[in-house]
Amino acid sequence: MYQIGIDMGGTFTDFIVVGEGNVQIIKIPSDKEEPIHTVINGLEEIAKTVQLTVEEFLPKVNRLVHGNTVAINALLQRRGVKTALIATDGFQDTLEMRRSRLQNQWDFFAPIPPVLVPRYLRYSLKERVDYSGKVIEDLDLKILHDIVDKLQVEKVESVAISLLFSFVNPSHEKFVKAYIEEKLPKVFVTISSEVAPKLGEYERTSTTVLNAYLTPLVSSYLNELSSMLEGKGLKSKVQLVQNNGGLADISLAKEFGVKGLFSGPAAGSSGAKALGLKLSQPNLILVDMGGTSFDVSLVIDHSIKVMPEAEVEGYPVNLPLVDINSVGIGGGSIAFVDEGGRFCVGPDSAEAYPGPACYNRGGQEPTITDAALLLGFINEDRFGGGKMEVKKELAIGSIQEKAATPLKIGVTEAAYGIYQIAVAKMVDAVHLMTVQKGYDPREFVLCAVGGASSIFATSIAQELGIKTIVIPAYGEVFCAQGMLESHLKLDIVQSIVEELSCGKVEKINSVLKQLKSEARKQLCAQGVLYDNSGFKFTFEIRYSDQHHQLSVPLTGDVINEKTLNILLEEFHSLHKKNYGYFEENQECSLINIRLEAWEKELLDPPLIDQRSTGVQTSLPAQYREICWEKNLIFHQVPVYQSTNLQIGETILGPALIEKTYTTIFVSPSFTAFLDNSSNIILAAKGADHK
Numbered sequence: 298m299y300q301i302g303i304d305m306g307g308t309f310t311d312f313i314v315v316g317e318g319n320v321q322i323i324k325i326p327s328d329k330e331e332p333i334h335t336v337i338n339g340l341e342e343i344a345k346t347v348q349l350t351v352e353e354f355l356p357k358v359n360r361l362v363h364g365n366t367v368a369i370n371a372l373l374q375r376r377g378v379k380t381a382l383i384a385t386d387g388f389q390d391t392l393e394m395r396r397s398r399l400q401n402q403w404d405f406f407a408p409i410p411p412v413l414v415p416r417y418l419r420y421s422l423k424e425r426v427d428y429s430g431k432v433i434e435d436l437d438l439k440i441l442h443d444i445v446d447k448l449q450v451e452k453v454e455s456v457a458i459s460l461l462f463s464f465v466n467p468s469h470e471k472f473v474k475a476y477i478e479e480k481l482p483k484v485f486v487t488i489s490s491e492v493a494p495k496l497g498e499y500e501r502t503s504t505t506v507l508n509a510y511l512t513p514l515v516s517s518y519l520n521e522l523s524s525m526l527e528g529k530g531l532k533s534k535v536q537l538v539q540n541n542g543g544l545a546d547i548s549l550a551k552e553f554g555v556k557g558l559f560s561g562p563a564a565g566s567s568g569a570k571a572l573g574l575k576l577s578q579p580n581l582i583l584v585d586m587g588g589t590s591f592d593v594s595l596v597i598d599h600s601i602k603v604m605p606e607a608e609v610e611g612y613p614v615n616l617p618l619v620d621i622n623s624v625g626i627g628g629g630s631i632a633f634v635d636e637g638g639r640f641c642v643g644p645d646s647a648e649a650y651p652g653p654a655c656y657n658r659g660g661q662e663p664t665i666t667d668a669a670l671l672l673g674f675i676n677e678d679r680f681g682g683g684k685m686e687v688k689k690e691l692a693i694g695s696i697q698e699k700a701a702t703p704l705k706i707g708v709t710e711a712a713y714g715i716y717q718i719a720v721a722k723m724v725d726a727v728h729l730m731t732v733q734k735g736y737d738p739r740e741f742v743l744c745a746v747g748g749a750s751s752i753f754a755t756s757i758a759q760e761l762g763i764k765t766i767v768i769p770a771y772g773e774v775f776c777a778q779g780m781l782e783s784h785l786k787l788d789i790v791q792s793i794v795e796e797l798s799c800g801k802v803e804k805i806n807s808v809l810k811q812l813k814s815e816a817r818k819q820l821c822a823q824g825v826l827y828d829n830s831g832f833k834f835t836f837e838i839r840y841s842d843q844h845h846q847l848s849v850p851l852t853g854d855v856i857n858e859k860t861l862n863i864l865l866e867e868f869h870s871l872h873k874k875n876y877g878y879f880e881e882n883q884e885c886s887l888i889n890i891r892l893e894a895w896e897k898e899l900l901d902p903p904l905i906d907q908r909s910t911g912v913q914t915s916l917p918a919q920y921r922e923i924c925w926e927k928n929l930i931f932h933q934v935p936v937y938q939s940t941n942l943q944i945g946e947t948i949l950g951p952a953l954i955e956k957t958y959t960t961i962f963v964s965p966s967f968t969a970f971l972d973n974s975s976n977i978i979l980a981a982k983g984a985d986h987k
Contacts, residue, residue, distance in 0.1 A: 300360040301343070302777035303336060304561045307366060308588020308629050308649045309748065311774035312339045315781060316357075321346050322774045324681065324748065324958050326649035329370060333522050336363075337529075355530040362780035364538040364560035367518045368511045372558070372610055375411070377510035378454040378485075381418040383444060383473060384502070385461040389419040391502045410611035413510050418451065420444045422460070422473070428794070430466035441473060445480045455485040457509035459502040464494035464792045485513045492553065493615040495889055496792040500606065500613040504555060507612055512554035519551055536785075538564045540618040542601055543786020543895060546823040556616060558609055561776045562592045563619040566601045568779025569744055572769055573599055575974065580741045581767075582727060584757065585776065586750040588666075589646045591626040591723050593730045594619055595741075605790075605837065605848060605891065617788045617891075622730050626722045628666040628749040629653055632696075632715045634703040642718040654695035655687040663699050665749070667692035668715035671708070673923030673931065674752045674953070674960055681958065709929050717927075720753055724760045731761075738763055746775035748959050755950070755964035755979060756925075763981075766967070770975035773958035785823055785896040789816055790889055797838065797865060797885045805856050808890055809834060813854060816894035825896045837889040838868045840880060846888045847871050921953065925964065942971040950982075 299316030305327060312323040323342050328335045337351070344354035371377050384391060392412045401407055422441060425434035448456065456477055463470045467490035474486045486509075493504040523535055537550035538560035550557055562585060569583040573596050581596040595602055602620040606613065625644020629652060632642045642665065647653050651660035653667045669675050670692045680687045693708055700711040731738040738761040745754035745768055754766050771778050789812050795801045813832060820830050832854060839846035849867050853860065869879040922931040936953045939961075947970050948954065950963035954977060963969045967979045 298359040299354075299357055300781050301340075301358055301362070302564075302774075302780035303339065303361070303363045304564065304774065304777040304780065305332060305335065305363070305365045306561060306587050306589065306776075307370075307646065308627065308652075310335045310339055311777040312343055313771060313774045313777040313781065314343050320771065322771055322777075322957065324773065326652075327366075328650075329366075329648070332365065332367065332518065333525060336522060337525065352530050355526065356532055358531060359533050360536070360781070361526070361531065361533060362536045362538065362544060362564075362783070363522075364564050364776065364780060365515075365518065365557070366561070367515050368554050369558050369609075371511055371514050372507070372612075375413075376514075377413065378513045379418075379452065380414050380455045380457060380506060380510045381420065381448055381451070381453045382414045382502070382506055382509075383420045383422050383456060383458045383460075385425060386421040386423045388461060388498070389421045390416070391459075391499050392419070392506065394499070396499055413506055413612075414457070418453065420447070424460060424469050426460065426462045426466045426469060428462055428465070430462065432466070432468070436469050436472060441476060445477060448477070448484065449481060453484060455487070455509040455513050457487055457489075457502070457505040459489040459498075459505045461498070463488070463490040464496065464501070467491075467494070485509065485516070487512065487552075492555065493790070494792060495615050495790055496794060497615060500615040503613045504615040507609075507614065508553060508555040511558075512552065515554035515557065516551040519547055523547060538780055538783060539786070540614075540616060541603055541786060541788055541893075542567045542619045542783060544780075544783050545785065545787070549819075549823070555614065558614070559618060559621060562594065562621050562623065564779040564783055565592070565746065565776040566594045566596065566619045566621070566779070567783040568746075568769075568775050569594070569596045570599060570601050571779070571782040572744065572767070572976075573742075576742075576767065576972075576976070578742045578767075581744045582731065582738060582741045582763070583744045583746065584723065584727065584750050584754070585747040586723070586745075586753065587627050587747045588629040588749075589625070589627040589648060590623050591726055591750075593622045593726045595730055595736070597736070605889075617893075620730075622726050624722055624726045626665070626719055626726075628664065628669075630665050630719070631662040632664065632668070632700055632711075632718075633662070634700060638704075640700065640704060640714055640718065642715055643722070653687075653692070655689065655692040657686065657688050657691055661695060661699075663692070663695040663711075663715065665715060665719050667695055668712040668719075669749075669752055671696060671712040672716060672925070673921055674962055676921070676936075676955060676960065679955060707929075709924060713924060713927065713929060716753075716925075720756045720760070723753060723757050727757065727761060742767055744769065744772075746772040748773055751956075751959050751961040753962075755962060755967050758979075758981070759964065759966060765981070766979035768961055768977040768979070773956065785820065785825055787816060787819055787894050788891060789819075789894070790891045792889050793887060795887050796841070797861060797887050799858055799861065801887075802856055802858070802861065805887065805890070809854055809856065809892075812890065812892040813894075816892055820894055820896070829897050831895050831897045833893045835891040835893070836864060836887055837891065838864070838885055838887055840872075841884040841886045847875065848891070923951075923953065923962075925951070925962070939971075939977065942977075944971050944973050946970060 302313045304311040309324045310327045314321040344351045423437035470488040489505040535547045536544045539556045542563040585592040607618045629646040630643035651658040653664040697708045701708045743766045834851040837846040873879040934951045939956045950967045951965045952963040954961040
């Protein structure tokens with residue numbers, strides 16, 4: 298039987314297949330207009346490698362995990378469905394009012410993202426629930442009836458419902474949802490008490506609207522994909538990757554499209570966590586450079602950092618997301634000279650179609666891939682596993698016309714400039730996730746994955762003082778691999794604004810019991826046995842006069858006087874660590890309780906990589922001229938094939954190591970060797986690597 302991970306990116310879609318003692322990886326260009334065809338084409342290629350048709354191959358698949366870009370692409374392009382919002386009377390303009398703060402406090406003219414629901418589709422409903430959950434104004438059925446009539450006239454495809462204090466008492470929201478579903482059965486309806494039952498009216502409403510705006514598209518894609526795969530013989534269920542790095546059954550994903558905005562990069566973090574355990578490396582910086590973006594995330598003490606909320610394209614998402622910094626620097630990022638004569642790279646991408654100029658698909662703009670080809674880092678005859686023909690002369694022509702001539706410099710200097718700008722932006726992205734958050738990058742191992750990261754890895758490491766780099770065995774499709782190392786996981790949150798005192802223990806325990814019961818129910822529905830379930834509670838606490846809270850984990854699943862005191866001590870300590878002070882006598886308030894529940898991981902014992910023996914490797918297959926220095930001199934360096942390397946052999950930089958879908962540049966300051974798990978380890982010369 299086989300397991301398949303599929304990571305659909307903006308430029309390439311990655312496939313990894315594990316089964317019968319073998320691992321196969323494939324990368325094919327993504328077709329954003331027909332994403333399902335991309336999946337089927339990839340599966341057909343995989344089936345050919347085992348001499349089967351796709352109809353013969355799919356019945357042998359017992360697990361298929363998928364990360365897709367349907368939701369994020371729809372949001373980026375503002376192509377969601379026609380959505381309406383129903384809010385408590387007087388609060389229909391919450392989306393327009395936002396918060397009274399700017400992302401850049403000094404820029405009063407910075408553009409803000411458009412409201413996804415126009416005002417004529419934002420409806421007021423007379424009803425009111427107070428902060429304690431008490432109904433102080435009954436729901437007006439006549440107004441609700443009139444709203445439904447308007448929804449029908451406007452041919453609305455999706456409705457978001459966000460009523461005041463529904464996270465305490467969701468009865469009105471649930472009634473409205475049932476009423477609309479009965480009257481308009483073809484309209485998708487989502488309510489805030491199911492999507493994001495948290496304090497914070499604007500953030501809760503924004504998240505609910507995003508879910509309404511995106512889910513019908515995600516659901517349509519998943520329904521079509523499931524139907525097509527089942528028609529071709531797939532018997533197992535399809536699992537989807539969520540923003541929190543865990544998996545969800547496809548039935549759940551069809552209702553909550555907003556939970557899969559960053560499914561691909563989030564899966565990469567799961568892969569990095571598993572890799573760190575195998576290598577006994579607790580702290581990893583994961584950098585993933587594909588065709589469109591450069592994503593950075595951290596594994597700290599063998600744990601993935603998950604944010605309780607985030608902002609996507611300027612829209613608040615009040616849901617847990619893996620902490621990822623993504624910048625528009627990928628292989629397809631376009632280089633250009635702006636009106637002021639400044640040399641720029643990204644964030645616009647040539648994507649897979651038309652792609653970089655060297656692809657010979659009509660692309661006219663120079664990209665990072667074109668620069669890497671010109672500088673010699675890419676083998677013209679082996680690009681994309683030898684399946685894609687690239688033309689160096691097209692890259693040279695594009696860089697000459699669009700960069701070198703406007704800047705009045707040589708074409709090699711322009712290509713080197715593109716390379717250095719890309720490195721600088723990547724270093725900034727890593728700096729933001731480490732130094733600016735209080736972490737020293739020198740205490741981490743750099744894990745470089747994706748099709749392009751390994752070309753830049755040693756340059757990034759040198760700038761940040763990192764001594765060890767890991768290029769995973771299947772790093773080119775690392776996010777797809779991470780999907781197979783992920784497990785079912787869900788996050789449930791409940792706002793409960795209470796002072797943390799002994800008198801409130803009983804009420805808090807009631808909420809803990811309720812959340813755990815709901816989590817068990819959802820895990821059971823996805824086939825997870827009770828004995829194979831794990832649970833962890835987190836309390837979000839703040840001083841009573843504050844607006845921002847800190848997350849403090851709870852040991853166990855009940856609270857008493859002893860655990861309460863421990864919680865408060867940990868909160869004070871965390872507050873001092875984050876802000877430099879704490880107020881031990883200040884009243885503390887509990888704002889949210891979050892429950893993380895998951896299918897327990899059955900991990901293999903950690904595998905320690907074998908260190909270099911210092912034995913020189915045999916002669917390389919060939920040599921190639923590359924340029925990596927500002928003097929623009931091309932040096933002839935040895936080129937090794939990763940499949941020919943022996944465990945423990947040492948490669949001295951400068952050198953190139955070619956893999957099927959990527960090239961590793963070993964700079965003069967590094968050496969490289971193959972460990973006993975087929976990972977390639979790059980070590981700074983003269984450093985102590987214990």
